[in-house]
Each structure stands twice: as structure tokens, then as C-alpha cells.
Amino acid sequence: VCVCVCGCGCVRVLQEAVWLISNCLSSTGPIVKLIAESGLVTQIMNLMRESPFIVLKECSWAVRNFAMVGCPDVIPYFVELGGVDIIRRMLDYEDTQIVLNGLESLMATLRGAGSLLDKVTMMVEEAGMLDSLELLQCSSNSSVADEAFSITDEFFASEENPKLEALVPTASGSQFQFSAPPTSTAVVL
Numbered sequence: 001v002c003v004c005v006c007g008c009g010c011v012r013v014l015q016e017a018v019w020l021i022s023n024c025l026s027s028t029g030p031i032v033k034l035i036a037e038s039g040l041v042t043q044i045m046n047l048m049r050e051s052p053f054i055v056l057k058e059c060s061w062a063v064r065n066f067a068m069v070g071c072p073d074v075i076p077y078f079v080e081l082g083g084v085d086i087i088r089r090m091l092d093y094e095d096t097q098i099v100l101n102g103l104e105s106l107m108a109t110l111r112g113a114g115s116l117l118d119k120v121t122m123m124v125e126e127a128g129m130l131d132s133l134e135l136l137q138c139s140s141n142s143s144v145a146d147e148a149f150s151i152t153d154e155f156f157a158s159e160e161n162p163k164l165e166a167l168v169p170t171a172s173g174s175q176f177q178f179s180a181p182p183t184s185t186a187v188v189l
């Protein structure tokens with residue numbers, strides 16, 4: 001029924017169909033796997049690319065629920081379907097809920113990527129999402145800012161100053177050992 005409805009032109013019916021699918025996607029792994037195998041997730045992803053706003057918002061919930069299901073097969077399939085690009089689009093909306101759904105989808109995708117983590121982080125970087133995450137950290141919505149910071153901190157923190165890293169003390173029992181900053185071996189001519 002939902003496959004037929006997703007192809008209909010009535011926006012309200014389409015919105016309700018996506019809502020139904022979204023609720024089913026927040027279910028258990030086996031049910032989510034059946035939904036994915038039916039082709040409905042592919043249709044949701046396609047709807048995210050071009051649909052009226054009211055349908056897009058419902059689709060953002062479906063994408064979030066799919067990414068967060070925690071089933072090991074879901075993340076590779078999600079990435080294969082273009083999930084990283086869909087998340088990038090979600091982060092660009094002005095609607096706070098769509099952005100939050102995108103951030104939660106991204107966090108779930110990165111956490112569930114397993115052996116694909118390097119590939120997914122590279123896809124995120126190539127899609128320009130690090131700039132989006134940086135901007136979202138300044139959001140007036142604290143949930144958006146916190147989630148963007150958490151993603152950046154957990155998966156994309158860089159060692160901007162290796163000299164500072166060398167100053168971090170090492171702990172041994174109840175004692176700390178501090179190191180001197182590394183000395184430069186550069187020759188000045």
C-alpha cells in the first residue's frame with residue numbers, strides 16, 4: 001500500500017504515508033530490514049531530494065529513525081543509498097527539527113559505521129559538512145549546537161597544535177608526569 005501511496009501526487013496523503021513508514025522505521029531491526037528490502041527506504045531517500053516541505057519534514061524523521069535503528073546492516077545500506085548526501089541536505093535547512101534529525105542521523109551513521117568509518121568520515125569531509133557542523137555549533141538552539149559540537153569532537157577533532165599535545169601530563173597512579181615542550185631542531189640560516 002505504501003509503495004503505491006509514495007507514488008501518488010497528493011501531498012497530504014504522501015505526508016501521512018511517510019509518517020507511517022517513519023513510525024515503522026523506529027521499530028526493531030528485523031522490521032526495519034523488511035522495510036528496507038521492500039524499497040521504501042529508497043523511495044524516502046528520493047523524496048528527500050525533491051518534495052514539498054511538509055513531506056521533507058516527515059522524510060527527515062524517517063531518515064533519522066532508519067539511521068538510528070542500530071542494526072549492523074543498516075549503516076552500509078544507508079551509505080550506499082546516498083545517506084551522507086541526504087544528511088548534508090538536512091543540515092542546510094532552516095527548520096530546526098530537520099537540522100536536528102540530520103545531526104542525529106549523522107551521529108548514528110558515524111557511530112554505526114564500523115569498518116566503514118574512514119570512508120564515511122571522508123565522505124562527510126568531501127561533502128563540506130565540516131563547515132556546516134562548525135556553523136551549527138554557533139546555533140542559537142542549544143540542542144543543535146551541542147549535537148554539532150559532539151559530532152565534531154568525537155569524529156573530527158584535529159591535533160591543531162602538536163606542541164600542546166606534548167604538554168598533556170601522563171598519569172601513573174595518583175602521580176602526574178609533565179614533559180617539557182619539544183624543542184625545535186630547525187636550523188636558522
